[in-house]
Amino acid sequence: MSISSLKSIQFSEIPIQQRLIQKTLGHISEAVMYMDASHRIVYVNERFQQLTGLQFYDVSGKTPQELTKTKPEFSFYSHMLQTAEKHGYWQSEIWNQHENGQIYLQSVIMMTNKDDAGNIQQYIVVFSKDRDHQLYEKELTADAASSYDTLTSLPNRLLFEKHVMHAIQQPGTSTSLAVVFFQLERFADFNEKYGILFGNMVLKHLAARLNHHFYHRAIFSRWKGTEFACILKDVTNQQEIHASIEVIREKISAPMNIKGFDISLQAKFGVDLYTQGTSVSDFFSNAKAALQQAKKTEEPIVFYRKTMEKSEELFLMEAELRQAIKEKQFELYYQPLICTKDKTLLGFEGLIRWNHPTKGVVPPVAFIPFAEQIGLIGDIGRLVFEKACRQIADWEAAGFDFGKIHVNISMNELHQSQIVEQFAAVLETTKINPDKIGIELTESSTSLNMEDTINKVKALEKLGLSIAIDDFGTGFSSFDYLIDFPIQRIKIDRSFMKALGNNKKISAIVMSIALMGETMGLEVVAEGIETEEQLQQARRLNCNVVQGYLFDRPLPKEVVEEKWFRTV
Numbered sequence: 267m268s269i270s271s272l273k274s275i276q277f278s279e280i281p282i283q284q285r286l287i288q289k290t291l292g293h294i295s296e297a298v299m300y301m302d303a304s305h306r307i308v309y310v311n312e313r314f315q316q317l318t319g320l321q322f323y324d325v326s327g328k329t330p331q332e333l334t335k336t337k338p339e340f341s342f343y344s345h346m347l348q349t350a351e352k353h354g355y356w357q358s359e360i361w362n363q364h365e366n367g368q369i370y371l372q373s374v375i376m377m378t379n380k381d382d383a384g385n386i387q388q389y390i391v392v393f394s395k396d397r398d399h400q401l402y403e404k405e406l407t408a409d410a411a412s413s414y415d416t417l418t419s420l421p422n423r424l425l426f427e428k429h430v431m432h433a434i435q436q437p438g439t440s441t442s443l444a445v446v447f448f449q450l451e452r453f454a455d456f457n458e459k460y461g462i463l464f465g466n467m468v469l470k471h472l473a474a475r476l477n478h479h480f481y482h483r484a485i486f487s488r489w490k491g492t493e494f495a496c497i498l499k500d501v502t503n504q505q506e507i508h509a510s511i512e513v514i515r516e517k518i519s520a521p522m523n524i525k526g527f528d529i530s531l532q533a534k535f536g537v538d539l540y541t542q543g544t545s546v547s548d549f550f551s552n553a554k555a556a557l558q559q560a561k562k563t564e565e566p567i568v569f570y571r572k573t574m575e576k577s578e579e580l581f582l583m584e585a586e587l588r589q590a591i592k593e594k595q596f597e598l599y600y601q602p603l604i605c606t607k608d609k610t611l612l613g614f615e616g617l618i619r620w621n622h623p624t625k626g627v628v629p630p631v632a633f634i635p636f637a638e639q640i641g642l643i644g645d646i647g648r649l650v651f652e653k654a655c656r657q658i659a660d661w662e663a664a665g666f667d668f669g670k671i672h673v674n675i676s677m678n679e680l681h682q683s684q685i686v687e688q689f690a691a692v693l694e695t696t697k698i699n700p701d702k703i704g705i706e707l708t709e710s711s712t713s714l715n716m717e718d719t720i721n722k723v724k725a726l727e728k729l730g731l732s733i734a735i736d737d738f739g740t741g742f743s744s745f746d747y748l749i750d751f752p753i754q755r756i757k758i759d760r761s762f763m764k765a766l767g768n769n770k771k772i773s774a775i776v777m778s779i780a781l782m783g784e785t786m787g788l789e790v791v792a793e794g795i796e797t798e799e800q801l802q803q804a805r806r807l808n809c810n811v812v813q814g815y816l817f818d819r820p821l822p823k824e825v826v827e828e829k830w831f832r833t834v
């Protein structure tokens with residue numbers, strides 16, 4: 267016997283098991299609905315009828331699609347059916363409205379029941395209001411009379427605030443909730459032209475239209491006069507919100523015929539996307555501030571800036587960086603490394619610059635830390651290494667005596683990419699002697715897998731590359747690196763060199779770093795040498811190599827060739 271016959275036959279005729287099922291379903295606190303394979307509703311239990319206010323005869327034998335015309339809430343089930351057919355299961359939370367107008371939140375599960383051949387026989391829908399929702403509902407109904415706007419029957423400010431508060435408390439809401447304030451424009455014209463009663467009818471009509479159309483996706487409230495508010499749920503980015511507001515705009519501006527007059531409305535919108543920790547009142551005032559801004563400009567939809575602008579900027583930068591990698595918009599500038607003893611040229615440090623299509627030359631501090639965060643540093647590092655190797659090949663071919671080129675690699679770059687294989691491939695294709703290229707390792711801000719980093723550094727050294735610890739003494743683990751990594755050089759950060767003369771403690775630290783380097787047989791490089799005095803200090807400390815503006819700034823390759831290779 268099929269479930270479809272449950273309602274149409276005498277109880278005594280039903281086999282015992284089904285009677286039990288029916289009796290149980292009749293008393294559980296979850297609402298249950300069955301549909302047959304062709305989506306016709308064949309059974310609803312008592313709780314369903316209580317919860318929705320719909321009787322069995324209202325829905326029996328009908329499909330959700332047919333019911334949607336008169337009961338918009340059923341449009342939702344059509345959508346659920348498609349997903350459940352595909353995956354066998356569907357679960358979510360939806361806002362619903364009782365026949366008496368009360369709005370409530372439900373958790374809904376839809377399952378399919380298949381025969382042995384895998385054909386769907388029934389759809390089972392179970393929906394419930396959990397404990398919190400029941401409390402929430404009680405709270406809402408306690409002051410139901412004072413919760414709805416008398417003109418439009420939309421939730422008033424008080425109720426709207428409760429809805430927002432409740433939505434914020436739901437897990438995972440932090441990135442999926444937006445509040446929109448909108449104000450109808452030139453509404454006073456209607457009131458003046460046709461009278462206040464006419465204006466009221468327009469507002470009533472508009473509220474019904476919005477409510478009907480956005481039944482499950484948004485909650486509207488009449489805030490005051492011609493100002494409305496709305497909650498959008500399950501929205502994660504500006505585009506999605508924009509698209510939803512565009513639909514609201516369409517519904518507002520669609521022609522309306524009131525008492526034989528065709529009218530059309532316009533509105534301005536202010537939006538804020540919820541961020542964790544924001545209070546409801548700040549959330550509202552952000553959206554209202556955005557609305558005020560919209561009213562002042564041509565823009566119909568304005569997002570609250572403080573939160574949105576920043577993420578938009580970063581979003582843009584990420585897209586631009588990806589494009590820059592694709593188009594290889596990077597260049598290396600070369601800064602000379604000088605022998606402390608006789609001031610001869612020992613090599614260059616290659617420092618990246620981004621030739622941005624509109625912003626011009628962008629320094630590394632403006633994009634390298636961001637590239638590390640979003641995982642693009644591996645791609646950039648590969649381009650840098652390739653560029654340096656090609657430069658070495660070119661300068662060798664041209665017969666320039668440039669010494670060696672050192673490039674920077676941040677440590678988190680090491681375990682993000684197939685760096686060893688990639689570098690080996692570049693060495694192979696450019697056919698340069700690995701002895702000509704060195705790597706300066708910088709501690710990175712993001713978390714590291716130290717074991718992997720050590721293995722990668724060892725593998726790079728095996729390729730024949732010399733390894734330096736950059737900015738020595740500024741990181742957390744400088745001394746560990748000395749023990750764990752196969753290194754040849756340490757670079758004393760320029761902040762130390764700068765403070766040398768006037769800070770005895772720093773002088774002592776630098777002295778011991780230099781002494782330790784010397785004892786361990788490492789090359790010690792002092793960076794940031796700007797004055798003759800600093801050069802003398804570096805000499806006294808037995809630093810082997812110096813680098814800084816005293817000798818030259820980082821230069822584009824053409825300038826290096828012009829200035830350095832003619833004089834060497």
Ligand code: C2E
Pocket residue numbers: 601616617618629630631634647650673674675676706708736737760793794795796813814815816820
């Ligand atoms: P760094 O490795 O410590 O590089 C030295 C920085 O100090 C360079 O800044 C250089 O222009 C600057 N500098 C050199 N001599 C002097 C001086 O006498 N006085 C002063 N005030 N500054 C001097 P730049 O080129 O802006 O690079 C900044 C940082 O960006 C580098 O610091 C390095 O950590 C990072 N970086 C540069 N290129 C790359 C790269 O290709 N990959 C990675 N991962 N990081 C890079």
Ligand code: CA
Pocket residue numbers: 615674706736
């Ligand atoms: Ca460096």
Ligand code: CA
Pocket residue numbers: 736737759760793
């Ligand atoms: Ca440095």
